[in-house]
Amino acid sequence: MVAPSVSAMTTDGAGTTTGVVTPVAVTALVPAGALADGVTVLTAAVDVLLAVPLWQTPDAGIREAVVELERQAARLEAVRLRVLAAADERRVGTVAGAPSTADWLVGATTTRAEHARRRVDLAVALEADLAATGSALADGKVTGDQAGVVHTVMTRLPAALDAATRADAEAFLLEQAVHLDPRRLAQVGRRLAPRLDVGTGDDLAWTEAGQERRRQLRCTQTDDGTWLLSGQLDPVAGTTLMTALEPLAAPRPAKDGAPDLRPHPRRLADALLQLCEGHLAGATGTSAPRARLVVTVPLATLLDPAAPGADPATLPGGHPLSAEQTTLLACDAHLVPVLMDDDRPLDVGRSVYSWPDKVRTAVRLRDRTCTWGRCTRPAEWGHIHHLTPWSKGGTTAERNAACLCGHHHRLVHREGWRGELIGAQVVWHPPDGGPPLRPPPPWTRALDRVVDRWRARTRPHARRAAA
Structure with a gap:
């Protein structure tokens, strides 16, 4: 076992940042006290970093420290999840009287309940099915948020996929994570599952039906008469709403040299009011043409939406649509x-x-x-x-x-x-x-390679089944 070390930043009289590495031998403490000793070392290192006089640190030192601390934060997240997986395996929460590890985590820390379950699921997955993602996180190559996106995407892949294809899919996502932030990585991931659908898109259609069932809007009036709006919309409904609101929410033309100072959320609220007023008045509320929902459909998908491995139709934000939703929209579409x-x-x-x-x-x-x-x-x-x-x-x-x-x-x-x-x-x-x-760099060709290898592996099985 390699002995851990504490790396502390200090500054000399000229304001130059230097690194002081102090090795801490804990080999003798393995296995009983290694974890506790490591936490102690980490606490001491954080204390040292918090005491660094940043005002004396040159810009180059600040810049380098920001990048390195982000990497070390990812590695620390790998440690947190590894320990959490061990806690779940040993039923630490149940022993403490909680129904589950997630419930125990909520009570023992300030973790929100809706996050605790996801954290435990991710921790367990990184120790089992997603070991490659766990290694990338431990090396600081991906962040905790990116690892969470990979886990979410992998859980949405069809259960019938073979192990080799699942490994290809995970490797593809980790390759893209080097270049993409969690939001863009999630967009790429949403394109992966439909193209590896071994059936006819039923899984995606089932997901869409569940999202539609959860569609809701709450309007609550407060004591001072104002209204609070909250809710949840499925991808098509949300895109339709934003397609209608965005033209009305554009900044107003400058008058007398004064630009529109309303922030975007305020302009969206004003646009919603204008849309409602126009509907009640029996008019569109604007002289512009009716807003239209734009859906990108590859020609091959339009001809055969249910073809296995077909690139799915997508909304403007890149969210894929099932074959059922695609054909439904195509029935009443303006191409x-x-x-x-x-x-x-x-x-x-x-x-x-x-x-x-x-x-x-x-x-x-x-x-x-x-x-x-x-x-x-x-x-x-x-x-x-x-x-x-x-x-x-x-x-x-x-x-x-x-x-x-x-x-x-x-x-x-x-x-x-x-x-x-x-x-x-x-x-x-x-x-x-x-x-x-x-x-x-573009990721579409890398995704095509994953799909092509999957097709090559499944095609012989399909021919034998047909015979």
């Missing part, structure tokens, strides 16, 4: 062509400056979020930017467009960043000629 290939690009050239609806829709579906590095603001909230400015001969075309949130759109114009569309991803080049700000 919007958003072809984005080299043969038929969406292009109106130099004829107009403002973005037509079809081009705007295509660009948002392509980018999904703000294209600035790892910014995760949804494309629907942002602006469409000309990569080559109109003033310099740029066209109004899908291949000359990029989604940017308001903050990064202003930054691009203010500092002079240059965008370039490479394949289906936008790369931003700084004005000083430095290295480009590259987005996370």
Whole structure:
């Protein structure tokens, strides 16, 4: 066993941060006292770090410490979950009189009840089925939140999947976690389960039915007369609501040079009121066309939605839809062509400056979020930017467009960043000629490889079963 050590940061008179490593030999304490001694060492190390005079630490030291502490926090989370799994295996909660480990955790700590069960389930899974994820967490390669996303995605995979495919799926998710934050990783994970559905999409349809059953809205009036709204909507209902609200929630045009200072939540609330008033008045409440729900459906999926391994239809946020939901929406759909290939690009050239609806829709579906590095603001909230400015001969075309949130759109114009569309991803080049700000690499081909290997393994079994 390697002896653990305490790494403390100190500063000299010049304000330079140095690392002092003090080894603490605990080999003799294994196995009885190693855990308690390790916790003592950790407590001492935290005390040292809390005493560091940060005002004397140079910027480089602060920057390096932030990154390293995030990594060590992930490793510490691995330790917490490992100990929690041991507590569950030994029925520590039951011995203490609690119905379960999760209930005991709630009573013994300040953990919220809805989080305790998930933490125990994750801890147990990392010691068994998700050992690769546990190792990645212990190495600091993924965060605790990312490990939770991997666990959630893996539990939603069809139970009939073979072990090799499940291992491929876990490896794929861990590979993407290096580049994606938990929110984006969850979006990728939502595309994985439907494509590995060994049946006809019944699992996804069953999930959608459960989400629809849980749809609810509570309106409670408080003592001062104000109303509190809370509730839960399934993906289609939530997307429909936001599709209706976002056009009405756009900032008002500046009057007398004064911009709209309402924050986004306030504008959404005002939009909801405007929508209700328009409905009661028998009008749409706006001169704009009726908002439409945009669903991306690959042609092969539209022809055969129930085909095993087919790339599912998705909502604008990337949430997959079952074959049942896809065909249901297609029965009463207004089809919007958003072809984005080299043969038929969406292009109106130099004829107009403002973005037509079809081009705007295509660009948002392509980018999904703000294209600035790892910014995760949804494309629907942002602006469409000309990569080559109109003033310099740029066209109004899908291949000359990029989604940017308001903050990064202003930054691009203010500092002079240059965008370039490479394949289906936008790369931003700084004005000083430095290295480009590259987005996370595309994950679709890696997902296709997982699906192709699964198909290759299951196809011989299907032929034997048919014979």
